[in-house]
Amino acid sequence: MSDHRSEFPPESHPPDPSDTQTAEGEDTFVLLDECLSTLPDDAPQQELLYRLRHRLLHEGATQERRDLELKKLGAVVEKLTAPANRIGTLLDVPTEGIARIVVGGSEFYANIDPRLTSDGLKRGAQVLVNEAYTVIKTLGYDLNGPIVKIRDVLADGRLRIDQEPGRPGSFLGRGADLEQLELKAGDEVRLDPSHRLAIEHIENQEAKTHILDEAPTITWDQIGGQKEAISSIRRAIEYPLLHAEKFARYEFEQPKGFLLHGPPGCGKTLIGQATANSLAQLVADPSTAQSSTSPISGGAFLHVKGPEVLNMWVGESERIIRDLFAQARERRKAGLLPFLFIDEAESILGTRRAMRSYNISNTLVPMFCAELDGIESLQDVVVILASNRPDLIDPAVLRPGRIDRKIKVGRPDRKEAANIARIYLTPTLPFDHDLLRAHNDDAVAVSDSLIQDIVTHVYRRDDDARVLSIRLRNGRRETLYRSDLLSGAILASIVRRVKERAIERSIQEADAGITRDDIAIAVKDEYAEGGILPPDDSAEEWLKLLDHHPDQVVSVSPFRKSGVERELSVRTII
Numbered sequence: 001m002s003d004h005r006s007e008f009p010p011e012s013h014p015p016d017p018s019d020t021q022t023a024e025g026e027d028t029f030v031l032l033d034e035c036l037s038t039l040p041d042d043a044p045q046q047e048l049l050y051r052l053r054h055r056l057l058h059e060g061a062t063q064e065r066r067d068l069e070l071k072k073l074g075a076v077v078e079k080l081t082a083p084a085n086r087i088g089t090l091l092d093v094p095t096e097g098i099a100r101i102v103v104g105g106s107e108f109y110a111n112i113d114p115r116l117t118s119d120g121l122k123r124g125a126q127v128l129v130n131e132a133y134t135v136i137k138t139l140g141y142d143l144n145g146p147i148v149k150i151r152d153v154l155a156d157g158r159l160r161i162d163q164e165p166g167r168p169g170s171f172l173g174r175g176a177d178l179e180q181l182e183l184k185a186g187d188e189v190r191l192d193p194s195h196r197l198a199i200e201h202i203e204n205q206e207a208k209t210h211i212l213d214e215a216p217t218i219t220w221d222q223i224g225g226q227k228e229a230i231s232s233i234r235r236a237i238e239y240p241l242l243h244a245e246k247f248a249r250y251e252f253e254q255p256k257g258f259l260l261h262g263p264p265g266c267g268k269t270l271i272g273q274a275t276a277n278s279l280a281q282l283v284a285d286p287s288t289a290q291s292s293t294s295p296i297s298g299g300a301f302l303h304v305k306g307p308e309v310l311n312m313w314v315g316e317s318e319r320i321i322r323d324l325f326a327q328a329r330e331r332r333k334a335g336l337l338p339f340l341f342i343d344e345a346e347s348i349l350g351t352r353r354a355m356r357s358y359n360i361s362n363t364l365v366p367m368f369c370a371e372l373d374g375i376e377s378l379q380d381v382v383v384i385l386a387s388n389r390p391d392l393i394d395p396a397v398l399r400p401g402r403i404d405r406k407i408k409v410g411r412p413d414r415k416e417a418a419n420i421a422r423i424y425l426t427p428t429l430p431f432d433h434d435l436l437r438a439h440n441d442d443a444v445a446v447s448d449s450l451i452q453d454i455v456t457h458v459y460r461r462d463d464d465a466r467v468l469s470i471r472l473r474n475g476r477r478e479t480l481y482r483s484d485l486l487s488g489a490i491l492a493s494i495v496r497r498v499k500e501r502a503i504e505r506s507i508q509e510a511d512a513g514i515t516r517d518d519i520a521i522a523v524k525d526e527y528a529e530g531g532i533l534p535p536d537d538s539a540e541e542w543l544k545l546l547d548h549h550p551d552q553v554v555s556v557s558p559f560r561k562s563g564v565e566r567e568l569s570v571r572t573i574i
Contacts, residue, residue, distance in 0.1 A: 028056060086129045087139065089194045091173075093121055099135050101127060102194045110135055124175030124192045124199040141175070141199050145190045148172075148198075152185055159183065159198055175199035184326060186319055216273035216301055223270050224423050224488060225416025229409045233258060233275055236405050237382070241282045255404035256372065257383035259345075261390040262409035265489030268386040269343060271409060275384060276301045276339040300331040300338045306347035309364070317348070318367045325371040328381045338381050345385040346392040365394045372402050411486055414455055420488045421451045424495040430502070430513040450519055454494060457523040459483040467527070469557040482527055490526065497522035 032053050039046050088103035099112050099121065112121070112135045120138035121127075128137035151169060152160040157179070159172045172189075174181075175197045183189070189198035220230055240247050240254045247254070258275075260268040304324060311317045328338035342348075352362050372383065385403060387393060397403055412420055427443035431450075439445040461481055468480040498518045506512040 029053065032056075083131045085131070085136070086133075088127050088129050088135075089192050089196065090121060090123060090125050090127050090135075090138075091196060092123060093118075099127070101129065101135065102196060103129060103133070105194070108133055113137075122176035123173070123179075124177075124197040126193075141177075142193050145192055145199070146195070147188050147190050147202055150183060150185055150187045150189060153183055159189065173197045186323055186326070216277050218270055218273040218277055220274050220278065222423070223267055223274060224420030224491075225412040226267050226271065226409060227416075229260075229262075229267075229271060229407050230274075232407050233260075233271065233405070234278070236407075237275060237279055238282060241279075256401070257385065257403040258405045258407060259390060259393075259398060259403050260384065260386045260407055260409050262388060263411060263485075263487060264388045265487030266409045266411060267488050268388075268409050269341075270488075272339075272341045272343075272384045272386060273301070276341070276382070279337060279339070279382060300328075300336040302328060302338060302340045304340070304342050306342060306344035306349075309348045315363075317364055321348075321364065321367050321371060325374070325381070332381060339384065340381060341384045341386070343386045345387045345397075346389045349385070349393050349397050351392060351394045352396075365396060369396055369402060372397075411484075412488065412491075414459060417455050417458065417486060417491060418451050420491045421454050421495060422447070424492055425451055425454075425498070429499070430506070432513040432515040433511065435513070435515065450498075450514065450516065453516055453519045454491070454523065457520060458486055458491075458494075466559045468559065471554045471557075473552050473554055494519075494522050494526050497525060 032049055036046060036049050036053075039049075086103050088101040088108075090099055090101055091107070092100040093112075094100055094109075097112050097114070099110050101108050101110050110129060110133045116135065116138065120140075121135075122138075122141075124141060126139040126142055127135045128139060130136050148161045150159050151162050154160065154171070157174055159174070160169055161172060162169045172191070173196065175192070178189070178198055178201060181201060183201065188202040190200040190202060191197065192199050220234070223230065236255055236258065240252070260271055262268060302324060309317050309320050311320065324340060328340050331338045348364050349368060350365075352365055383403070385393075385397075390398070390406070398406065425447055427447040429447070431443065431446045435446050435449075436443070439449065459482075461483075465481045465483075466479055467482055467485055469477060470480065471477050498514055501518045501522065502512065502514045
């Protein structure tokens with residue numbers, strides 16, 4: 001038997017396979033360099049060996065680039081043929097490194113890639129899951145998803161929502177961004193794709209339209225006339241704050257709300273805004289702060305017109321009423337005194353009638369009364385109603401304990417009309433030069449003279465000033481003139497017409513100013529155009545302008561331009 005050691009010379013050893021590639025790569029150039037060093041400089045073989053050495057270097061670099069491209073191609077092929085990752089929703093992280101997820105409607109307890117930070121692991125966020133169901137990446141919240149309305153909020157924070165009619169409701173958890181947010185019934189939230197969690201609160205943009213950014217800046221001095229109405233409402237709202245100790249000694253219960261009623265255009269809205277401004281300043285005054293049960297830093301004004309509440313969908317109008325009071329209470333918690341001003345209140349709080357068919361007033365009035373009963377006093381929420389047909393408002397709304405104060409905003413008399421006109425026709429306006437010379441260049445005297453002209457033209461009692469003839473139930477017939485239907489809005493419009501005529505004339509004549517003729521023409525045009533008066537065939541609209549109770553009016557007869565009366569019966573609308 002032969003010895004394996006005989007296959008190699010005694011002084012040599014078998015080559016190491018791991019060094020073969022390196023040895024071959026190094027020996028090739030080493031041998032070439034040794035050959036080149038043994039040759040003389042003028043040997044013809046030297047050029048061939050140099051060319052061979054260059055070719056080997058070039059082929060080596062080409063092979064390295066080819067290997068790199070093959071490696072990249074292999075990585076692309078591996079990526080394209082790899083199984084797709086799944087997208088799931090993170091429900092919870094019960095323990096460190098473990099996630100409770102839902103993928104395709106099924107729940108899993110999955111491992112979390114240790115390289116992920118806890119900041120991105122939010123409840124309700126989307127996560128990327130590999131084929132081994134390991135959470136390998138967070139994708140944030142999905143931007144899409146259904147919007148649902150909250151029916152109730154449980155004590156543990158879960159939300160109850162209603163499904164389609166006839167189907168039972170369900171409970172939802174909260175996403176990470178909603179855990180500390182105060183939600184209430186009626187709010188809208190957006191769900192995650194799995195419909196398991198609420199991840200976004202949808203603000204009600206429609207409700208924001210009723211809220212003014214700042215409390216009104218109208219002051220009592222900016223309201224012309226209406227001294228009696230202003231005095232009544234100031235005593236009702238300001239005295240309990242200015243003299244809180246005296247009211248407490250008499251155990252006087254402060255009012256919850258007010259009704260401002262009277263003909264249109266007489267300043268009900270302005271009085272409501274001035275009320276809000278006055279109360280906001282009082283409650284923000286440290287000297288009156290002790291009269292409030294909690295600190296108040298200012299006011300918030302919610303202005304709502306009655307028809308804006310009406311909605312064709314059953315239950316939607318009631319929801320708007322609830323939201324209005326909820327918004328008012330939220331602002332009270334924020335340290336503001338909210339004022340809920342509802343204009344044209346008769347449109348939503350009309351008298352309920354016994355009928356089998358659905359009537360919106362049968363549900364809106366009870367909802368409003370229920371919300372109103374939850375208000376303690378004007379230190380909680382101040383409710384102000386305005387209406388030119390108080391006879392159409394349900395008695396349940398106007399009973400004591402709800403709307404406690406009824407304040408009539410009547411038409412201005414001669415003195416009040418002059419005060420209203422003085423607000424708009426100021427001495428700073430440009431007047432006609434002849435007028436100024438006639439009054440010794442005294443602009444105040446000219447302004448007072450023109451204001452008296454307006455009052456004189458409006459309070460004329462001739463045939464041209466007749467507007468309406470009414471017949472009462474007692475058989476008496478009355479003729480109403482321009483002054484009987486006068487309002488602050490009409491006076492403001494007359495002065496506006498005066499200014500328009502003066503501006504138009506000043507465009508042609510640089511030195512033109514307001515004249516007496518402008519006053520006469522403006523008054524005539526204001527009543528002749530009929531924009532302030534209802535159509536001749538609208539008896540119900542005429543009733544809104546009258547100071548008489550509608551039940552006492554049998555018919556109205558507007559005077560046409562020709563002076564002929566046309567009697568309109570109102571029996572059918574009473």
